Amino acid sequence: MATITLDKVRKVYGGSVEAVKGVSIDIADGEFIVLVGPSGCGKSTLLRMMAGLEEITTGEIKIGDRVVNNVDPADRDIAMVFQNYALYPHMSVYNNLAYGLKNRGMAKDEIDRRVKEAARILEIGDYLERKPRALSGGQRQRVAMGRAIVREPAAFLFDEPLSNLDAKLRVQMRVEIKRLQHSLGTTSVYVTHDQLEAMTLADRLVVLSGGNIEQIGAPIEVYDKPASTFVASFIGSPAMNLLKVKADGNGLALATGTGLKGANVKGRDACTIGIRPEHLEVVSGPGEGEGIHLEASVNVLEPVGAESYLYSSFADGGDEILVRVSSHARHEPGEKLYLRAAPENIHYFDADTGRRID
């Protein structure tokens, strides 16, 4: 168990492509950190640099008090779970778990004890003599985690470990990973592009985009106060509505000219406002209650069971806006909607930089 400290870590490929642009993160002992971002944001590269599979161009990575920049992956005291599991196909499950321990010259009975213990925790005891190809995806995933657990490392590194599983199994394994991490208390870094996975697993989220950190924070903090339009659109599903607005005489207006009543511009000429679909309320008439008022017409009603989503657009075209309504709400395409967002649920972002304005 240990802390992990990244200090201005950069990764440049081939002298010109900057995949990670000076990232600094302090990971506490026992913390579950999730690196999340779209593909190409540098999250996997960052993880692989912690693992020692990629060289660090500049900056410093410390595991515990030790700078590991030039330490071999095997000597970093970390264990990694790969997306495609990377089990050794010709070895039995037992040997898959034991291989890393054997290479460290551990005594046979200690290896046996650890493998049995990991198998018990993960409930894979019945498959120890099987080859990986005789296992289902979920079982392979458990074996891959077992291989990490037996090492009793200072940190677990997960590289999108659930993306090869089907949806149901993914949810089940997600819960299991969280439970396991809590009971073992091992520092963990988890990479995913799935914001739901990120929200549910993380003690703290690190949202990455284009090799930069967009925001670090607890999942609910990131959800409540996204630091930029990127985070706002990436965290939360369905994504936040982002509307470009500019100041007019009495408040704010959409780019197309439609005025928004009840909003203030915070002293700027233009900005982007963000409202989550779940924070838009259908009201019976214009100007009822506090906050921003919008008028839109329904395009499509999309029921998903527990709730429904209304795709609506403004009278003059332009941006489409997504509204969450109860699953029992009845709306017809073309119907006119009066929408309201409470002031505390409106996010303001700088029109140029996309950064949050408070």
Place this chain on the structure above:
Amino acid sequence: MKKLQISDHIILLLGVFFMVTPVVLAFLTSTHDAITIYKEGIQFTPGGEFLENYETVLFEAGGFTKEVNGFVMLKNSMILGLGFAVGKIVISMLAAYAIVYFRFPMATLCFWVIFSTLLLPLEVRILPSYEIVQSLGMVNTYSGLIVPLIASATGTFFFRQFFMSVPDELLEAARIDGAGPWKFFKDILVPLSQTMIAAIFIIMFVYGWNQYLWPTLITTDESMFTLVRGIKQILQVWVGAQIPDFNEAMALAILAIVPPVLIVVIFQSWFVKGLVESDK
């Protein structure tokens, strides 16, 4: 559909017929004595000399020096075939491992240089090869017979393609598990390559077994002769009015076929199994 099947079978049967008939005839002929064959030509029925003929070619010393018999030649061929196949596999696996997994300057160039040697078969470089082997004093030795032939562009190419298809994560997992380059090769790559090794072993063993030109050149001592070149030697012993020993030549030819056939039969089940179990 059914009609198609019948015609398929006819075509297959014809193919089998064309390929097997000469072998069967050679076998049948090899069970007669030399005089019958000389008088009547190829025999279509089994004769009564089976044991005698095969015993003669296997154990009775022949040739000019009366030092070599079929058994010795069989042994020589076996050593050449095995040494050739094993040597090729070892060399080409190591070469492919270096090319695929190690970043060294001009690795790709190295690969293409190796690959381009495919354009230079033994026949093209036979004089310089002989010159080198001869000046190293390796004429009439097993190493002289085998070593100059074991560098294999084909094998290197096959193993390179195979290694490139092994997922990188396996290497990374092994690195985190503390396996160095040698351990990774020994513990992961070699077991994974089993079926590839079996396939190349079959091809190379048969290829090595059938080598004619190089053994002819490099072995002048009859005790080093291989079967394939020995057959000719028997027919050359044609002193005065003696009838050529067609029966023995046929028997030797049959003996020369047996080991490669056995190798193919034994390894092909592995080979097929390997093709079916495709996951890496």
